[in-house]
Amino acid sequence: MSTPTGTASPSDPISLHDVTSPQVLRDFAPGELPTLAGQIRAFLIAKVGATGGHLGPNLGVVELTIALHRVFDSPSDVLVFDIGHQGYVHKLLTGRQDRFDTLRQAGGLSEYLSRAESPHDLMENSHASTALSYADGLVKARHLAGERDRAVVAVIGDGALTGGMAWEALNNLGAAPERPVIVVLNDNGRSYAPTTGALATHLSHLRGIGTRTTPRNVFTDLGFTCLGPVDGHDISALESALHRARSLRRPVMVHVVTVKGKGYPSAEADEADCFHTVGAIDPATGRAAKPVHAILAHPPARSWTSVFATELLSLAREREDLVAVTASMLRPTGLRPMAEAFPDRVFDVGIAEQHTVTSAAGLAMGGLHPVVAIYATFLNRAFDQVLMDVALHRLPVTFVLDRAGVTGPDGPSHHGMWDMSILAVVPGMRVAAPRDATRLRELLREAVAITDGPTALRLPRENVAPDTAALARMDGIDVLHRSAHHPLDVLLVAAGATPETVLQAATELERHGMGSTVVDPRWLTPVNPALLHLAARHQLAVTVEDNTRTGGLGSLLAQAAADAAITTPVVSVDLPHAFLPHGPRNQLLTEAGLAPDAVARTVLRALAGKPPHDAPATAGSPAVPGRAP
Template structure:
């Protein structure tokens, strides 16, 4: 079948099992081929081919709401809803989004790049359906890893209490990005091993119905028999106790099993949970063998060998972070590392190998991780929470209430700060300065390179005056020389990278090389620019800012972060509060909108965060120098 000719999933209604099986093979081949060039979430999507085909065969999207939790598993859905012809542009600038996106298709009814949101969204959509007296199905498709998120459990509790007609598809592949952890994971493991529960229960009910209705003791005995069977087979039947009708485990790669159980669900009143067992990476051996590692979301790769097409280069910032934490931990047994289901992404899996008893993977539970770190710090330990910028947003109240309010010495290694490229709007790490800067007691640092990063991690560890966040970008460093000995850096003291007499550019992190390049361009036009590495975003270097105010020369602030409430705003506030507001101050950074996916360099171009645009902006605030251009 020509997948790129598909416009709508309606054709599946008439497909036989044989045709579905052939289509499943074609879709897997298509994904393996296309993603070998573009990269993308291969493993999760190979695992849900049959499930997605059967959902679209038996339900009527978009009338029936298919809500994909996270979106890692929505590629097959995109193919079936008319977007196969765009897969060559997957995750590229102005190309196909790697997650569900409403602007792409009416079949994308919910957008998500963070996990554990689908059940709450489903409850809302089902409630709206009922209030409007409409008739449609609502089906959140959620992974077993996402169930470790507290929000998902809150929604399960509410749906079960309200007895709302929602069919939850639990895609259980024993993985999130990394292998799942926790008691709930163990519950699912027991359920996987008791696959005869539903069939045995139905057989028992059938037998009971055949017995003449003698009433009294026999009736109550029958109910006790059913309850005993439930506990015998499922050791608690977690989901039924939550108010759901449970069907499963179901073979997620068997069309007959999927069809029969989905039809059961259609006929069942109230909330239903279908426990579907799938294999992450199914159909491609390298992805099956390493589903929790690089094959969750690989870059380009060679199909035949499975070799990744990665270029050798300087160490990744995340690796420097992890190595530094491990180096410190060798000297101090109080150091404990925490991750929220991202040991590989944060590179803390390396730490775990060295110090297995001092590494905690809490699952997709950033709220819990943040407060757990606070609890560790309250007892004199030195917790380090390695977390992506965009995921720490999920623990905001815990930052406010449990960490900063109690002024506890928690180290936050904030990975993927700034633009992250292909993962787009839901993953751009551009808000962390804004949501942390106004919190009392919080300090925020960002290094100019990988060597400064290791010293900042050590600084945060040595700090005994409350929480400290060290933010660093996605990707590799610059290949600078790494110092052997770790040293604490002054907090709130900026470094002048190069002197200049006409204007001062205040910047940090990834924007520092751009500022230096702009200064070189300006020098050729007769404009002398001072470039300052403002590596302490909070606290500011107040002494230097007062000096700049006394000089009364223009200032340009430059940041790869949201402008509203960001670093530039902090500089303006300080100058205003000190009555030093007479000089011209211009801010450059991320505007007040969400930034879509694409290569970081192309996004820089779009946003005007390039050396040329920085130079042009400087010329606007140094008017006397324009004629020299």
């Protein structure tokens, strides 16, 4: 059983519901705080267990967050949390308890911190290792404004501290003793997985020394006064350390040691980090809420990640030169099977995307073929390395971009909406988007066989749909449908996992007497000349894709058509030029116009010579201004 420890009983004189703001929290007697911590854990287990979300990290920071809000006066004092994996308790203590039933739901409480939700939330970016740089800018601004009494506190996990950006910030923060800043290092030995590298060894050494002395260490050498290590589940000790840190009025590092999943046995014992993020679970057992008999009756569909993991392992067995690299995302990106079979050929370098890519470039220079498995949204952080360290040298590095397109409940900074746009400007880059499991296996093999430059595969978050067979393959392009009894009015180009939507749109068009050809280009960039020939044979070409318009397939096809003097108008149905909120993936796609009826409506209006103004602003306008009929 996984009953949470420290849970309050109904007779407790205090209640979490009394905490409507951090000011109320400061009225609690110290002896009441352990009871409050137990209530918070019970609340999180019940609510996050019902909706899904980041459970393990937040269970580990209950006492730390209580202490932070008792010592500092948010929002006058700024608390900067390095991504919202550890922000749920902060949400609870800042008046959002009644919204936790809507966590990760459309229009509900955000998975991460949100400036729109509360003045206590400064940043909402879910990309790690950024908090210290925010703090550096804030403390400089406070110093210039003469605001000496408003504290700046940055809370960062040891996993996030493996990112290079964090060390760039430490280099600046520690060099200015006149600018007080407090860095709280939440050291639980894990991010998604155990923290790797020399930093993990150094922190382990500091934990072993304990508080007997404050030895010289990497942080003191960077200019920080170091306090701790402090027991991160002892509120009194935490408050004492934080008060002292504030009183020093200089850069201070407070080393706090916590247990990920604290108070929930299943999560504490979670070696595989299954409780880092959970779906709906049974709070009493920690197991998935779906009954076993229901799982047996309806086996879970395969994810794109699992299909990739299986095929990569097969390729690794065939090719000794194949290696894999990831940035602290071994399990989420599907590298675990290969790591277990070939531990010397899989490298987890920590939350350090820039280093990941350039390290892969070095591996390629050494005669190997690296596969970089990374979330699409995190590739944004390493654009310069892709461009200058990989592509400029024409190195054979394959990027497998998990969670490309709309991801769903994780929110705006997790959607993989920009990778195609970024990669499209990289000379020599080839980008593929499989429509099903067979094409994923096929395209992965094609990608790692390329030796004269980089390649990338875009994989969505959803489960893999059943295979869609092609009628024919023409110069690498799969023809999925040709209208038999109608003229070929429109070429529908289905990118990635959109064929089901596009084929349904083609059926709808036929009901209106419009014929179509549906193709899957497989490789999106560079634009296949055969796709241009097909476009030239139709009245209209329409691309459907889960990327933003600028730099997407539609804009690339329109430009290529213009360069080739092909007059067929090109219309793009795509994602909006905006930050999308969190919500169910299918709902977000529908709202963006990426549903069969919306695609068909866009086509009909374009063929009628009308602007698709009744479609959402997210889709249907020309890929190049003035090119719509």
